[in-house]
Amino acid sequence: MNDNATESRGSIAPAWSPNAPKGGRAVIRRMLSESASTVPLFLGQTFIQSLRDVGYNNTVWAVCEHVDNAVQWGAQDVRVYFHQRGRRGDIKLDVLILDDGQGMAPDVLRVAMSFGGSMVYDQRDGIGRFGVGMKTAALSMGPRLEVYSWQEPGAFYAMELDVDEIGNNQRNVLDLPEPSFRERLPSEVAEILVGALEYPKPDDQDVLAESRDDLADKLGAHGTIVFVPNCDRLTYKQSKTLCDHATREMARIYRAKLAEGLKLYVNNRLVEPFDPTYSMSQARHNFVPELIEKGVTRSTLKQAWTVEIPVEEGSNVTAPVSVRLYALPIETWQSLPRKVLNNDLRVYDDHQVSFMRNGREVDIRAFTELSGKRHANSIWLRIQVDFDGRLDEALGVAMTKQGVRPKKYALDLIRDKIKEQVARVRENNQKVMAENALSKSKGKQSEAERRAEEADAFQRKPLPETPAESAELEQNVRALALRLRRGGETAEEAYARIKDARYVTDFKHDDYWPFYAVEYELGKVILTINTAHPFYMKLYKPLSELAAPETEDEAREGEAGATRAGELLVALQMVLLSLARTQSQMAYGSDREEHRALFHALQTEWSDNLKTQLRLD
Numbered sequence: 001m002n003d004n005a006t007e008s009r010g011s012i013a014p015a016w017s018p019n020a021p022k023g024g025r026a027v028i029r030r031m032l033s034e035s036a037s038t039v040p041l042f043l044g045q046t047f048i049q050s051l052r053d054v055g056y057n058n059t060v061w062a063v064c065e066h067v068d069n070a071v072q073w074g075a076q077d078v079r080v081y082f083h084q085r086g087r088r089g090d091i092k093l094d095v096l097i098l099d100d101g102q103g104m105a106p107d108v109l110r111v112a113m114s115f116g117g118s119m120v121y122d123q124r125d126g127i128g129r130f131g132v133g134m135k136t137a138a139l140s141m142g143p144r145l146e147v148y149s150w151q152e153p154g155a156f157y158a159m160e161l162d163v164d165e166i167g168n169n170q171r172n173v174l175d176l177p178e179p180s181f182r183e184r185l186p187s188e189v190a191e192i193l194v195g196a197l198e199y200p201k202p203d204d205q206d207v208l209a210e211s212r213d214d215l216a217d218k219l220g221a222h223g224t225i226v227f228v229p230n231c232d233r234l235t236y237k238q239s240k241t242l243c244d245h246a247t248r249e250m251a252r253i254y255r256a257k258l259a260e261g262l263k264l265y266v267n268n269r270l271v272e273p274f275d276p277t278y279s280m281s282q283a284r285h286n287f288v289p290e291l292i293e294k295g296v297t298r299s300t301l302k303q304a305w306t307v308e309i310p311v312e313e314g315s316n317v318t319a320p321v322s323v324r325l326y327a328l329p330i331e332t333w334q335s336l337p338r339k340v341l342n343n344d345l346r347v348y349d350d351h352q353v354s355f356m357r358n359g360r361e362v363d364i365r366a367f368t369e370l371s372g373k374r375h376a377n378s379i380w381l382r383i384q385v386d387f388d389g390r391l392d393e394a395l396g397v398a399m400t401k402q403g404v405r406p407k408k409y410a411l412d413l414i415r416d417k418i419k420e421q422v423a424r425v426r427e428n429n430q431k432v433m434a435e436n437a438l439s440k441s442k443g444k445q446s447e448a449e450r451r452a453e454e455a456d457a458f459q460r461k462p463l464p465e466t467p468a469e470s471a472e473l474e475q476n477v478r479a480l481a482l483r484l485r486r487g488g489e490t491a492e493e494a495y496a497r498i499k500d501a502r503y504v505t506d507f508k509h510d511d512y513w514p515f516y517a518v519e520y521e522l523g524k525v526i527l528t529i530n531t532a533h534p535f536y537m538k539l540y541k542p543l544s545e546l547a548a549p550e551t552e553d554e555a556r557e558g559e560a561g562a563t564r565a566g567e568l569l570v571a572l573q574m575v576l577l578s579l580a581r582t583q584s585q586m587a588y589g590s591d592r593e594e595h596r597a598l599f600h601a602l603q604t605e606w607s608d609n610l611k612t613q614l615r616l617d
């Protein structure tokens, strides 16, 4: 039977779950039955448990709250530990954050442990402002928080919050006790700080202290430790994964602070800044050997804007955001090995738009409202938006400081400033990608040329024989290859492509030429496409661009669409190659002069008519 039914008095019985905090249950029953004269604004026993679900997306964001505090209170060295204990199947994980900041005096520490307790409440120029980060972030990972803080060597003040203990407390109003004083840290804390952890490899760890005596020294004159033992709500179940994930994310989230000299360690391994905009001179991309070899290690700042945004819609009070648009060096980088692009540079991650609040990243993603529709060409641009806490409301920064949800008016102001330049960068990327797709065919036949040749065996009429003057043939083919050589192709590559080819496609840019032309030379059908004609601009080029992402970025969105576009492009090319074949076939034999004249007229007049029609839109 439900205990609410057995124990309820009258109709006002709380219908609590059997797992609900026992102390809280006792308090609420007492208040209901005794018609208590005072009821606290917060029922601590339950509220602290509810706050465990305040909504950190993952362990990294929760740990960031503690790193934020450390940075804000003057730390130069911050160490994050994911400590794994126990055997397989019964693994226990502790999280600990140590900093060498100014520490807290006992009274400050006590206030700091209360929800809403802050030394910087509603200040907008630092990272902290809500007075909850330390408590809610810690409890989102585990049911118990211990804080040790000192402002003299070996004089630690300790406070704790234990969700279960508080839940069992039967007092109506809960108070925080005085911090306790101790000369040494408890052994389960010291154990983490002394020597190497189980991950990463000992050689990769720059440990804080070698022994407990050494530790006392290393902890220095001031600092703070946040300790969350026995975590039950971490994103991953192993310290290795937690450590690697945190290292990767924090390298980016704290890049500006790291560049300014902050030393951040995760499991004793120093975190190097990673800059998704590839503009910082200290960040990791500057040291990727393949980039150094190419001589291009950085992106280009295309433009920077300062946009004044009202702190609330319609307000006269504004605060600035700095918006910077970067173009990645697509020309040189797109030919980098996939491994470098993916693993070292993370070019294909959704890193288009990064929001930095007071120098700490709060969001990064393919923010289409600013960077435009997702497409292979948007991968090669980056936007960084820097703002301070005055714009928290306008940009939608919540208590957990993870993610932004900009209000429409704020977003419109930013977008209007940058959209033209963004479009320009994307256009350029598109152009480079298309050129690259062309040059990928260096020394190779196109798919359409190959298929057209294959089909020749089944054509009813053969192509006309051409005299095989074998001695001069090679020389002639070499001369032809030189004439048909493409941009980026060596003479040898062009020769290799053309030597045995039946069908060859060439491009020419001439305002007065027909949209296509045909020659039949040395037994080869040569089709020339005029890139100055609207046929190319309005049909051929857009289709090849749609098809391009297939080679450029298979893994991403639009893969199926790109494949289909690729097939359509081949079909269009074969329409033209079959036309070229037909003309070649018919312009030989007895009527050749007459046919040639006719085809010439057809090409010219069809081109004019097509040009007129395509321009009428």
Ligand SMILES: Nc1ncnc2c1ncn2[C@@H]1O[C@H](COP(=O)(O)OP(=O)(O)OP(=O)(O)O)[C@@H](O)[C@H]1O
Residues within 6 Å of the ligand: 065, 069, 070, 073, 099, 101, 102, 103, 104, 108, 112, 113, 117, 118, 119, 120, 121, 127, 128, 129, 130, 131, 132, 133, 134, 135, 224
């Ligand atoms: N590592 C630390 N070193 C020194 N003081 C700290 C540290 N961590 C927390 N504090 C003190 O504790 C207070 C409460 O921290 P908490 O993170 O809960 O709130 P906050 O930082 O003020 O605001 P927010 O909720 O936005 O983080 C801080 O205002 C600060 O005075």
Ligand SMILES: [Mg+2]
Residues within 6 Å of the ligand: 065, 068, 069, 127, 128, 129, 132, 133, 134
């Ligand atoms: Mg804080």
